[in-house]
Amino acid sequence: MSTANLDNRVVLVTGAARRIGAAIVACLHDHGARLAVHYRGSADEAEGLVHTLNGRRPDSAAALQADLLDGSDVRRLIDDVVAWGGRLDGLVNNASTFYPTPVGEITTGHWDDLVGSNFKAPLFLSQEAEPHLKAVRGSIVNIVDIHARRPLRNHAVYGPAKAALAMLTRSLAKDLAPEVRVNGVSPGAILWPEDGMSETARESILRQVPLGRPGRPEDVAGCVLYLLRDAGYVTGQIIAVDGGRSIGW
Numbered sequence: 001m002s003t004a005n006l007d008n009r010v011v012l013v014t015g016a017a018r019r020i021g022a023a024i025v026a027c028l029h030d031h032g033a034r035l036a037v038h039y040r041g042s043a044d045e046a047e048g049l050v051h052t053l054n055g056r057r058p059d060s061a062a063a064l065q066a067d068l069l070d071g072s073d074v075r076r077l078i079d080d081v082v083a084w085g086g087r088l089d090g091l092v093n094n095a096s097t098f099y100p101t102p103v104g105e106i107t108t109g110h111w112d113d114l115v116g117s118n119f120k121a122p123l124f125l126s127q128e129a130e131p132h133l134k135a136v137r138g139s140i141v142n143i144v145d146i147h148a149r150r151p152l153r154n155h156a157v158y159g160p161a162k163a164a165l166a167m168l169t170r171s172l173a174k175d176l177a178p179e180v181r182v183n184g185v186s187p188g189a190i191l192w193p194e195d196g197m198s199e200t201a202r203e204s205i206l207r208q209v210p211l212g213r214p215g216r217p218e219d220v221a222g223c224v225l226y227l228l229r230d231a232g233y234v235t236g237q238i239i240a241v242d243g244g245r246s247i248g249w
Contacts, residue, residue: 006229007032010085012077014068014125015095017042019191020143022049023217024092024224025061029053031225035061036081038095040068068095068121069112078128088132090228093122093165094143100154110157118161119168126172126182134179141227142169142184143220144238146246149186166238173236181235183227188242189214210244 011028015021017039025035026049035053039046046063053061062084066077082088097117101110122142133140147155148162166184173182189205192214206212223241227234240246 005032008034009089010034010036010081010087011090011092011228012036012038012081012088012129013092013094014038014121015040016092017046017049017063020187020217020220021094023221024094025049025053027218027221027225028228029057029060031229033090034059034085036085037061037063038077039063039065040095068125069116071124074121074124075128078125078132082132087136088129089136089138091125091129091133091138091140092143092224092228093125093140095121096143098158101157102154103156106157114157115161115164118158119164122165123168126168130176130180134176137179139180139228140172140176140182141224142182144169144184144186146186146188146240146242149246169238170236177235181227181231183231183234183236184238185220185223185227186238186240186242186246187215187220188240188245190217190220190241205245208245209242210247213243215241215243
């Protein structure tokens with residue numbers, strides 16, 4: 001998908017009710033897209049976001065629930081998007097779980113959850129979306145993480161799962177070309193974890209950021225917009241949106 005604007009283009013954003021996902025939805029909507037807002041448990045936030053967007057432009061957004069760890073839900077989600085929008089031009093694999101898994105405490109439940117949300121779900125969503133995206137020369141954007149390349153202490157499942165997503169991005173770019181472009185965005189310090197982080201830890205991270213400050217969800221959203229709308233000759237690339245942190249910490 002590479003057009004002067006996104007008018008009437010249908011884009012599915014997973015995990016889109018809150019935080020970075022909601023910022024991506026708002027940005028793409030501002031530039032003319034129709035948004036399928038996926039959520040798992042955040043129904044109130046998703047419905048509220050969709051109500052706001054539809055107040056600005058009727059029938060420009062829909063809230064769709066699915067458990068992305070369930071294969072039948074993945075298939076149904078893509079079917080529901082196409083049934084609502086009549087087409088599918090873009091898929092943004094944003095949904096993710098993130099938490100520490102210290103070695104010695106890792107369970108198969110951690111594995112199923114972290115690998116399921118960060119790697120398995122994007123793979124099978126992309127597979128289900130493929131024929132629809134190929135029909136319109138669409139695009140996939142995966143939200144990766146700078147820790148796909150540099151390990152984060154006590155995250156021995158999350159980091160490798162995101163590394164797998166990075167390789168999936170490159171693999172799909174080769175396999176789905178030339179009809180479908182596939183790229184990724186790797187955020188750095190954008191939003192602090194919701195379960196809290198000490199001021200000391202925050203300061204330590206910011207000392208590693210050449211720009212000296214955290215980013216905003218809108219910074220990630222702007223990169224997604226570029227990859228969906230403007231980057232017609234870009235595929236298989238992963239762009240770090242991290243204030244320069246990944247160049248040398």
